[in-house]
Amino acid sequence: MSNQEQVQVTAHVTHCEAGEEIAHKALRFLTAGSVDDGKSTLIGRLLFDSRAILADQLDALEKRAAGAPIDLSLLTDGLEAEREQGITIDVAYRYFATKTRKFIIADAPGHEQYTRNMVTAAAGSDAAVVLVDITKIDWKASPVPLLAQTRRHSLLAHLLRVPNIVFAINKLDAIEQDTDVAFANVKASLEGFAAQAGIEVKGVIPVSALRGDNVTTPSANWPWYQGPTLLQVLEALPASDERHDGALLHPVQYVTRDSVGNVAGEGEATASGTGHQSRAFWGRIAHGAVKAGDEVQIFPSGQTALVAEVRHSALVVDQCEAGQSAGIVLDRQVDISRGDWIHTPGSIKPTDTFSGTLAWLDTEPAVVGRKYWVRHGNRWVQARISSIDSRLDIHSLEDREAGELAVNEIGRVQIQTQQPLPVEAYLDNRISGALIVVDPTTNRTSGALLVK
Known part of the structure; x- marks a missing residue:
């Protein structure tokens, strides 16, 4: 034709x-957290329980298990290197639906080395499910110390304007007794951290991704918890909209x-x-x-x-x-x-100088005066960091003085671009308020810049 x-x-x-279209809009959410917190297994459980697995996929998993329990994490860890090392490297997207809603899931890596991939997944998400592996932390302490990646991923999701953040306390089945006390202590620590960071929490849920407790169906093993399952929380969350x-x-x-x-x-x-x-x-x-x-x-x-x-x-x-x-x-x-x-005529105010929050993802540190490429919308221009005002301490959530930003650090910076850009505050608009920073020598994506 x-x-x-x-x-x-x-x-x-x-x-x-x-x-x-808007009434039936799918919910885009990512799973975040530290390495081996159970993110891939949780997604596998959601897919398995919602019957979103093809028959040949299920047969392959059963043959691989050879009579042992099925490794549900293999449903998202598709790269050979991921299967060999038992870690998630790249973002894996999966789709499933319930009777009431459709979902698009992004399985984000937990390793610090792949934080850039987590940022990619968070940038377009409506919600973030941050997993907390209770076996890795001292849940008897007061307050319970959280892992650095739990704090970092929560902060990045918040900075990237992911509007709905849910904490899932995983692997409670590994605790033989006092599961109610363990959950209450970790929940209190998470809520205290979130309040200090200005994060609005939409739910804190005890789950066992491996066993299926409180993922799609209520757990019969924890009668002390009468709240919603993770799936019920996700079904009720609103999709973000500009x-x-x-x-x-x-x-x-x-x-x-x-x-x-x-x-x-x-x-x-x-x-x-x-x-x-x-x-x-x-x-x-x-x-x-x-x-x-x-x-x-x-x-x-x-x-x-x-x-x-x-x-x-x-x-x-x-x-x-x-x-x-x-x-x-x-x-x-x-x-x-x-x-x-x-x-609309007269509605934008282009500028070549602005401040923002910079999440640095490159092994080469961000330094004042160095030139980078930045992409705003679909336009590429040269830019430089004119000053680094502060660095965020992810443990104390206080701003510290900094002369540079190392890999995975977050700081407040001043930017000067070669040409004016119609930037807006990221809190007002995620498209016009975000830029990516690229190293002109290596062509690596070096940072995510959010306009203040």
Whole structure:
């Protein structure tokens, strides 16, 4: 089918089917925590109990077990190196559904070396389930000392604006007695840490990922706990959503062209005319909404135009809103390419100097004055760290003086970019308020930068 025929048979729907799409929005959540806390086993248990495992997968696991209990962690640890070492290295995504909701799970590594992968998983998540292995900590102490990775992953999820954080205290089945006391002590320590860090906790749940206690079904082994299961908590959590009201901000990711009307290329290229090629500027709307007839402005050129048409997938729609992927067709030819922004006229305030929170992920430390590449939306520019104001002590949660940031450290910094960018506070918008930092020599992703 030609491009022209595709356009002619394109259907027209209203509002991007927004009401139905948002009402059935899947919950994206990650599992986080330290090494061997049971994250992969927990996900395997969710998949197993929800019958989201294919028959051939189950047969392979049973053959591998050779009569022993099935190792559910193998459902997510797909890399050979992961299976050999018994650790998670890369983020593994899995999908399952219950009668009430769909879920997208990200199994994030617990090892400090792979913290960057945990940050990747957290950046687009609606919730984080932070596992705490009770066998690794002194639950009889007061207060109970938490592992560094438990604190670090919780803080990173909070900084990355993951709106729902749930703690799952795992491996309580390994404690022969006083499980109620152990749970209460660890819960008190977690809630104290969360209150100090400003983290709103949506639940603290005792679980055994290996045995299945309180994961999808209530545990008969712990009568002292009458709260919800982990799955019940997840089913009730809201999915995060960017604001739909206010000004439009639309990052251009790619441009498509198709023929409309008579022969492509004949006549003037106006969206309402015939015999032209229309261009659609695609991206995921950061905030606001767009509909035909809206006046928009382009960053960085400053040119203005009217929206002639809005597309969603292969459909022409009346309107698209924040969080949805949209193709915007303008009423006239405007020079727009990947990395540009389409916005409501006068609604952005580009700047080349701003402050932010930097989560450093590279083995080479972040130093003042060194040049890096930063990506904002789909635009790459050069930038440098003009100052490092402080470093966060993950144990005391206090700011310390710092001349550099080492791997896995979090600090407050000042940034200067080579060109102005339409940045916004990360607390206001996760798309326009986040940048990634790349080392120009190694091309490694060196850090995640959240604008203040």
